[in-house]
Amino acid sequence: MSTTSLAADAPEAMRERVARGRLHTPLPYGVQSDYDRGDQPLELPSITLDNGILRATVLPGLGGRVWSLRDLRADRELLLVPKRLRFAGFALTDAWFAGGIEWNLGSTGHATTTCRPMHAAVVDSPTGEALRLWEWERTRDLILSLDLTLAGDRLLASTRVINPDGEDKPLYYWTNIAVPESDATRVLTPATHAWRTSYSGSLDRVPVPHPDDSTDISYPAASSASADYFFDVAQQRGRSITSVEADGSGFCQTSTDELHGRKLFLWGHAPGGRRWQRWLVNDQAYAEIQAGVCATQLEHDLIDGSSQRSWTEAFGAASLPAEAASGDFATAAQCAADAAESVAPIDDLEEWHQRWLADYATRAPRSALHNGSGWGQVELTLREQAAPEGLSFPAVDDDSRLAAAMLAGDPVDEPLLPLISSRWQRAIEDSPQGWWRSYALGVIDHLAGAAATARELYCASIEQRESAVALRGLAALTDDTDEAATFYQRARDLDPRTRGLLTEHVQLLLDADRPADALRVIDTASPALRDHGRTRLLRARSLHALGREAEAAALLVDLEVPDLAEGDKAIGDLWRAVCPDRPLPPALDFSMTGD
Secondary structure, three states, X not given: OOOOEEOOOOOHHHHHHHHOOOOOOOOOOOOEOOOOOOOOOOOOOOEEEEOOOEEEEEEOOOOOEEEEEEEOOOOEEOOOOOOOOOOEEEXXXXXXXOOOEEEEEOOOOEOOOOOOOOEEEEEEEOOEEEEXXXXXXXOOOEEEEEEEEEEOOEEEEEEEEEOOOOOOEEEOEEEEEEEXXXXXXXXXXXXXXXXXXXXXXXXXXXEOOOOOOOOXXXXXXXXXXXXXXXXXXXXXXXXEEEEEOOOOEEEEEEEOOXXXXXXXXXXXXXXXXXXXXXXXXXXXXXXEEEEEOOOOOOOOEEEOOOOEEEEEEEEEEEEOOHHHHOOOHHHHHHHHHHHHHHHOOHHHHHHHHHHHHHHOOOOOOOEEEEOOOOHHHHHHHHHOOOOOOOOOOOOOOOOHHHHHHHHOOOOOOOOOOOOOOHHHHHHHHXXXXXXXXXXXXXXXXXXXXXXXXHHHHHHHHHHHOOOHHHHHHHHHHOOOHHHHHHHHHHHHHHOOOOHHHHHHHHHHHHHOOOHHHHHHHHHHOOHHHHOOHHHHHHHHHHHHHOXXXXXXXXXXXXXXXXXXXXXXXXXXHHHHHHOOOOOOOHHXXXXXXXX
């Protein structure tokens, strides 16, 4: 989406929000790409909420995802629950999985926290006990806190986004809900227009349903290609979005006024879209319905310094008359909105939210259930601040302990991802001399475009202790391919297990039209790295560049690249180049444009 162009009729305020706040790096988070597609038993911590009407299962170790929401009276699952947990390279830090209800704070895309642990505890709510989930989001230095409670036939999620600092910051927030999809599934919200973006690179305002479309996009399975529809509902009160089946049964989401956006993402029925669904959830089909602070996911709002934003969402079973569910779009959408209103009347929801905000949001947790990261405590120590009311950030034995030791006056002598905010820059400058200090300051200058200073700092780090990360920094700064390749080789000699170094080394050589050298580098890697799907794809590219098409085709036929990114057509494009007279195998078709 970073290259999406806006239509000429996009409002100026939307243009300003689109231009604001894009992240250029996920640092200080690292990439989570050490996963595969094998099947093995996995035990995950889970927390269950059950009131005899609904049962919600929450995964605190994976971003607080609501994995399941079951209507006990109808014995019906309301969400898409994958049969297997399959990671794919869809998030800002790579790893993501489909299914359930996901909370995304940070910047355009699936959040850095989506596959990371959250703190969890039991708290009081207006209807009894609630589950509080919270974590410090480190790219924005914002705090996300959610209270989940079952109130009759509704799951309520009362959310605070807290800015602990005095400066205003970009605000991006979206709730992402995966719902089952059949040929008859219909997604409805009372809108006459939507902002549509596909993978062709433009954002356009279109009527809903679009008169030029051969299909009604409210039926996700009928669309020919993948697309996002951001419904123009910002001026409505009691915004909702509903997914229903032909018999009128379904799921609805609504919220208090703070969430202005509603979205449908559909995979479409083209081979590429269906392949992506099989890739993520095997033989299950699903669509995504979403709700966010802005009208579209290209935009970032602003959160004032030393302030908070809050809202409450309601999720539950929806029921429409079957004839209404299959009627004309406007009538069906209004009927769906009425069904959502019956599940969570907007006046009642607003009143509930205000009561929660005034009396419960800042109550201290009663009993801890799960730990998130230790970074909240370290960030508060850096600021010499106490935790916001209602939250606590305990010390955790993770990489945050290295930063905590640095704040206490000790040098960092172990690998730690660079801390790049201006506050951390000042703290690092004041810390004891050491290889990591020089390296971290080099990364900050590198990101700021100060290449010469960054190079000096990387070299100073290496003089104190040679490290793969500083050598990688030097490789990224030089325009000399031979020099960069030497730096990568030295880095890989020090750290032969990190696949990213191998990938970057080989990519450098392919970009320099040196496929024979690329193959030699691949052959020096360990068997585990050589056999990874990403490395096999690089090998196939190298073989193709050398004219060894039969060998390249043999690699591609059954190729699986676990960390394939959303919209990545590299495999299909390479197949067409290698085998121009053979059709693209369905297993290799990941196109999202329907072509």
